[in-house]
Amino acid sequence: MLISVTNLRKVYSSGDEVEVVALKDADLTIEHGEFVAIMGPSGSGKSTLMHIFGCLDQPTEGTYLFDGIDVGGLSDDKLAEIRNKKIGFVFQQFNLLPRTSALDNVILPLLYNREFIDREKARLALDRVGLSERYHHHPSQLSGGQQQRVAIARALVTEPTLIMADEPTGALDTKSGDEIMAIFQELNEEGKTIILVTHELYIAEHAKRVIFLKDGEIVSDKRLKNRKISKVAGVMA
Amino acid sequence: MNLLETLKMALRGISVNKVRSALTMLGIVIGVGAVVAMVSIGTGATSSVTSRIQGLGSNLLTIMAGAPSVGGVRQAMGSATSLTIEDAEALKKSVSTVKNVSPELSQNAQVVYLSQNTNTSISGVMPAYEEVRNFHAAYGQFITKDDVDTSRRVAVLGQTVAGQLFSAGEEPIGKVIKINNIPFQVIGIMEQKGSGGGSSNMDDTILIPLSTAMHRVFGSRSLRQISVEVASADQMDQASAEITNLLMIRHKISDSSKIDFQIMNQAEVLNTLSEVTGTLTLLLGGIAAISLIVGGIGIMNIMLVSVTERTREIGLRKAVGAKRRDVLFQFLIESVLLCLAGGVAGVGLGFLGSVAIGQYAGWGTVISISSIWLAFFFSGAVGVFFGIYPAIKASRLNPIDALRYE
Numbered sequence A: 001m002l003i004s005v006t007n008l009r010k011v012y013s014s015g016d017e018v019e020v021v022a023l024k025d026a027d028l029t030i031e032h033g034e035f036v037a038i039m040g041p042s043g044s045g046k047s048t049l050m051h052i053f054g055c056l057d058q059p060t061e062g063t064y065l066f067d068g069i070d071v072g073g074l075s076d077d078k079l080a081e082i083r084n085k086k087i088g089f090v091f092q093q094f095n096l097l098p099r100t101s102a103l104d105n106v107i108l109p110l111l112y113n114r115e116f117i118d119r120e121k122a123r124l125a126l127d128r129v130g131l132s133e134r135y136h137h138h139p140s141q142l143s144g145g146q147q148q149r150v151a152i153a154r155a156l157v158t159e160p161t162l163i164m165a166d167e168p169t170g171a172l173d174t175k176s177g178d179e180i181m182a183i184f185q186e187l188n189e190e191g192k193t194i195i196l197v198t199h200e201l202y203i204a205e206h207a208k209r210v211i212f213l214k215d216g217e218i219v220s221d222k223r224l225k226n227r228k229i230s231k232v233a234g235v236m237a
Numbered sequence B: 001m002n003l004l005e006t007l008k009m010a011l012r013g014i015s016v017n018k019v020r021s022a023l024t025m026l027g028i029v030i031g032v033g034a035v036v037a038m039v040s041i042g043t044g045a046t047s048s049v050t051s052r053i054q055g056l057g058s059n060l061l062t063i064m065a066g067a068p069s070v071g072g073v074r075q076a077m078g079s080a081t082s083l084t085i086e087d088a089e090a091l092k093k094s095v096s097t098v099k100n101v102s103p104e105l106s107q108n109a110q111v112v113y114l115s116q117n118t119n120t121s122i123s124g125v126m127p128a129y130e131e132v133r134n135f136h137a138a139y140g141q142f143i144t145k146d147d148v149d150t151s152r153r154v155a156v157l158g159q160t161v162a163g164q165l166f167s168a169g170e171e172p173i174g175k176v177i178k179i180n181n182i183p184f185q186v187i188g189i190m191e192q193k194g195s196g197g198g199s200s201n202m203d204d205t206i207l208i209p210l211s212t213a214m215h216r217v218f219g220s221r222s223l224r225q226i227s228v229e230v231a232s233a234d235q236m237d238q239a240s241a242e243i244t245n246l247l248m249i250r251h252k253i254s255d256s257s258k259i260d261f262q263i264m265n266q267a268e269v270l271n272t273l274s275e276v277t278g279t280l281t282l283l284l285g286g287i288a289a290i291s292l293i294v295g296g297i298g299i300m301n302i303m304l305v306s307v308t309e310r311t312r313e314i315g316l317r318k319a320v321g322a323k324r325r326d327v328l329f330q331f332l333i334e335s336v337l338l339c340l341a342g343g344v345a346g347v348g349l350g351f352l353g354s355v356a357i358g359q360y361a362g363w364g365t366v367i368s369i370s371s372i373w374l375a376f377f378f379s380g381a382v383g384v385f386f387g388i389y390p391a392i393k394a395s396r397l398n399p400i401d402a403l404r405y406e
Ligand SMILES: Nc1ncnc2c1ncn2[C@@H]1O[C@H](COP(=O)(O)OP(=O)(O)O)[C@@H](O)[C@H]1O
Pocket: A012, A013, A014, A020, A021, A022, A040, A041, A042, A043, A044, A045, A046, A047, A048, A049
């Protein structure tokens, strides 16, 4: 069991009185090797759930076990270490460092773990997403799809167990979106757990399991029998 | 995260906005430059004053005729008629700590050579003057005992006077000049000395035998001053007390508040002057340090802007595993690097500035290694001091808020 949450609540209190309950009493488990899509309308709490799963934020109430560890009460630095070693993030806006080569962007997570910095790992990660020709390109010299692939390489480089993607295709055209989904499916085949947030049904249908959120509550949790398979020639090595 | 990578990252951060980094650095460059220049100018002035006074003879006591100033009413120094040549002889004979004495009588007079004329100080001196005042003839010869015994009309010229009376290339020695219309033969030229702290310019003077000055030129029996060479530097206070005793007995004065002479210790003058120039150095350095602080505030300002601009970057770094101290060091090292680079340029600028001003003011510039180290230390410290707040601010950012930041 990779992720297990019980009675999870997240309340944002902005200002004095206004409280926003972003998540209500969520119970959920996700196993190693799953490919989960989290769906729901805007403001339903998808990103909030992602942030908690990704150890970027702490729940207000309830317990969260990640890979057997009770995350509640861990220090910021301890959470940073877990994120660095076990989780890779892909964001809607790519979040690459500007004026920095693809290779250096991918190396970034390696800089923050205590070990020897193996640049070869960064090259292999870029090769895996089909960017072996683009090591030294800066983000401004790459298309949106290519930038997102650099971001995926960055998420892969530390060989995490979990990859979390928040609307990874939201800023991309359909073809580039398909390429990204093909990569995720391929990674999932290799055993990585993937959690993907999207509000597009078409994208969610690439997953093996779809969870629906509405107003901070889990309203459905289904396994897909006939999921879409995205294979885009030339992307994967 | 290792130091090399942190350094590389900080360098990249600085180079992204080159113009802005350069302008920010300029504040530090000017601050450090000002500190280095001001301190070296101050030190230069101090050592210039010190060496001039030491050149006067370090074991020198000067006895001036006239009462010391008490309560503002006093005669002009040296205008009293209390010191005599017998006083000088008695000092040399009876005071063991006195090695040598130089009785002197000086007044201003008109000097003429052909069509050139000037008004300068004429000093009647004895042969001991050379040794006691540590002031020697550079060309020709000095006044001899024989010159004094026979009240000969011979003169030794200071460099300034020689330059005023004689044109370049003209040989002064052997020529006849007129002092108060009395003809004198030039027998020597003194070495260059420069002005001695406070006292008149020793190069702008003419030396003649004391007896000649007394009997033929000024018609005075009393001395302006007696310069005393004390046997060793640590006997200055003792010598000063013994001289006071002897002169009080000779002048029949029992009340020490009524003494008619004043003893000046060259070492004391030196101390007072170095204190003054030392204070000046501190003051100049302090003013310059304020500009360094202003430069530091500029650094802080830019670092705060930079942290705000790079909020998303910070959020991303935290998301992929940067700990608080990683982010803290990244920004801190950026500001320290900016300051150190500014410090290097500032030391160069300060060096050039102090050389230029030293040339203009006519003293050697003293750039001490310690002042350079100090400048580096301070610019580094400014970097840490003004960089720490923005860096802490960056390190405390919440990754989610930072990633959401537009
Ligand atoms: N930092 C925050 N402060 C206050 N309210 C927040 C904050 N983050 C999210 N919310 C609120 O929580 C709810 C869920 O937001 P989010 O998880 O971002 O939804 P989704 O990703 O599904 O669009 C929304 O109503 C949103 O306004």
